[in-house]
Amino acid sequence: MTQGLNEIIHAPNRLRICAYLSTLEQAEFGVLRDMLGVADSVASKQLKVLEEAGYVTLSKPKGLGRVKTWAALTTDGSRAYTEHVAALKALIEG
Template identity: 65%
Template sequence: MTAQFNEVVHAPNRLQICAFLNSTDRAEFSVIRDMLDVADSVTSKHLRVLEQAGYVRLLKPSGLGRVRTWVELTAAGRQAYLGHIAALRALIE
């Protein structure tokens, strides 16, 4: 892993999303929205940016009842997040 600032990850809401997903396998959209304390549209916008960068994967498993959107951090997303955190730590030191 290379310590490198990442503009995609750096935005505060996206950084929070990556930090949260780094600590779990996946999370439901509504949990992420509530954690950020923002509207659905704001959450969707940030997830779309992360998805387009290849940093998260959105899953909508079909089954009984309401379709829920699940989000998971990809290997590339984990690497980008950890590299960004390493760059921030190097800056602080």
């Protein structure tokens, strides 16, 4: 892959997750799944890859009602996403 491109983030669904999370403090799993337009299992797998890379943290805060999973971009994830976008822009600009 071209220098600076991140193979973990480059996959379309993971790129969309990172782009979405880069604008928020955190997002609920169902919102991410619906934004991607995929099944729970697909969204879960993509988030797991990002979590294992240290790019996303997943949490399940306890409270009233149903426990929901929340995702947030880590500092490393934010940096990797920013570098990936810069590499894409450089590639486009030639």
